[in-house]
Amino acid sequence: MEGGGAAVAFWALAAVTLGAAGGVVVSRNILHAVLFLILTFIGVAGFFALLSAPFIAVAQVVIYVGAISVLMLFAIMLTPRAGRDNGETRMLLPGVLLAVCLAAVFLFVIYDTTWGVPADDPGITASDLGAALMSTWVVPFELASVLLTAALVGAIMLVRSPREEAEDAVR
Amino acid sequence: MTPDIEHFLAVGALLFSMGLAISLTKRNAIGVLMGIELMLNSVNLTLLTFARFSEGGRAVTGHAFVAFVITVAAAEAAVALALAVSVYRNRTTVDVDRINLLKS
Numbered sequence: 001m002e003g004g005g006a007a008v009a010f011w012a013l014a015a016v017t018l019g020a021a022g023g024v025v026v027s028r029n030i031l032h033a034v035l036f037l038i039l040t041f042i043g044v045a046g047f048f049a050l051l052s053a054p055f056i057a058v059a060q061v062v063i064y065v066g067a068i069s070v071l072m073l074f075a076i077m078l079t080p081r082a083g084r085d086n087g088e089t090r091m092l093l094p095g096v097l098l099a100v101c102l103a104a105v106f107l108f109v110i111y112d113t114t115w116g117v118p119a120d121d122p123g124i125t126a127s128d129l130g131a132a133l134m135s136t137w138v139v140p141f142e143l144a145s146v147l148l149t150a151a152l153v154g155a156i157m158l159v160r161s162p163r164e165e166a167e168d169a170v171r
Numbered sequence: 172m173t174p175d176i177e178h179f180l181a182v183g184a185l186l187f188s189m190g191l192a193i194s195l196t197k198r199n200a201i202g203v204l205m206g207i208e209l210m211l212n213s214v215n216l217t218l219l220t221f222a223r224f225s226e227g228g229r230a231v232t233g234h235a236f237v238a239f240v241i242t243v244a245a246a247e248a249a250v251a252l253a254l255a256v257s258v259y260r261n262r263t264t265v266d267v268d269r270i271n272l273l274k275s
Contacts (some may be wrong), residue, residue, distance in 0.1 A: 010174035014182050021189040021209060030199050037205050044186075044212050051179065051223040056215075056237050063241055068208060068248045075201055075252040079259040088196045089268055095195030099188040106184035115176050121223065122230035132231045133238065144242045151246030155253035161260070 009050055017043030030076055030086040038069045055126035179220040186213035200255045200265040204248065211244045 020043060023036035041064040048057035076084075088095075133141050187210050194206025215237045222233025255265050262270060 007174060010178060014178075017182065018185055018189075021186055024205060024209065025189055025193055030202060033202060033205060037209070040186075040209065041212065044216055047179070047182070047216055048219055050174075051219045053219050053222070053234060053237070056219060056234060056241075059238070059241060060212075060215075063245055064208070064212070068245060071248055071252050072201060072205070075255050078256050079201075079265050081263055086197060086199050086202045089198045092196045096192050098195065099192035102191060103185055103188035106188070107181055110177055110180045110184060115224070122226065124222070124231050124234050128231050129234045129238065132235050136232075137235045137239075140239060144239055148242060148246050151250050155249040158250070158253035158257045 006050065009046070013043050013046045013050065017047065028086055030084050031073075033086050034069060034072050034076065037072070038065055041065045041069065052121050052123060055129055176220060176224045179223075180217060183213045183217040183220065186210075186216065198266050198268055200258070200267050200270075201252070203267060204251050204255070207251075208244065208248060211240060215240055 017040055020036045020039035024033050024040065027033045027036060041060065045057045045060040045065065048054075048060055190206045190209030190213060192206070193209060194203045197203050197206065218233045218237050218240070222230040222237075225233070258270060259265050264270070
């Protein structure tokens with residue numbers, strides 16, 4: 001982490017990410033909240049790139065910015081009569097209070113701890129990550145693919161309309 | 172001021188707290204899901220921060236862990252949004268205050 005460029009990038013990314021996350025907190029229209037969330041994801045992808053994790057940064061853009069945001073927009077569009085309201089429940093005050101206390105504890109611990117001498121950039125490339133996933137982490141990797149398949153089949157089953165289920169039952 | 176490990180961890184902690192506030196206070200089920208996604212993302216940021224500032228041999232573990240967290244988050248988002256659509260189909264609402272079938 002050297003040079004002024006990294007510092008400028010860090011503070012700009014921090015401003016964009018935390019500002020957009022604050023937008024998600026305060027926006028009352030759920031569509032605006034999704035758009036702010038996309039901006040937050042892009043900011044976090046920038047952080048990943050800054051932390052020299054290029055593959056994870058690209059995966060973040062493809063999966064979060066590309067897929068999950070579109071999935072959320074679809075879910076909002078498929079629930080038209082539920083309204084676009086993104087208001088708060090009665091738990092607003094306790095919830096915000098808990099979050100503020102948690103942030104205070106985290107920040108105290110982070111700045112109170114002595115983190116030792118920062119190591120040099122380990123320089124993990126996509127091929128290093130791929131080799132690790134295919135050797136040390138091969139069992140969790142295969143389990144993750146099974147999990148993804150199961151989750152997607154389950155999602156498709158959940159959103160089938162009652163009419164389609166009746167048609168299948170007849171056969 | 173060059174960014175140190177503390178600064179990255181502070182951003183991760185603040186993002187996590189914001190995600191917690193969102194998921195605890197929002198009334199729309201999709202809004203709650205947004206908070207959860209934000210929390211998962213902040214955890215990824217923290218993991219990658221520790222990977223970046225640790226020794227070379229262990230750093231790749233952090234990257235692998237982040238890859239798994241992203242996978243699980245994608246699966247969770249797909250199932251949760253399908254549940255939201257399914258609940259909407261039965262109750263015409265995704266308001267977590269009004270989904271109270273078990274509270275007789």
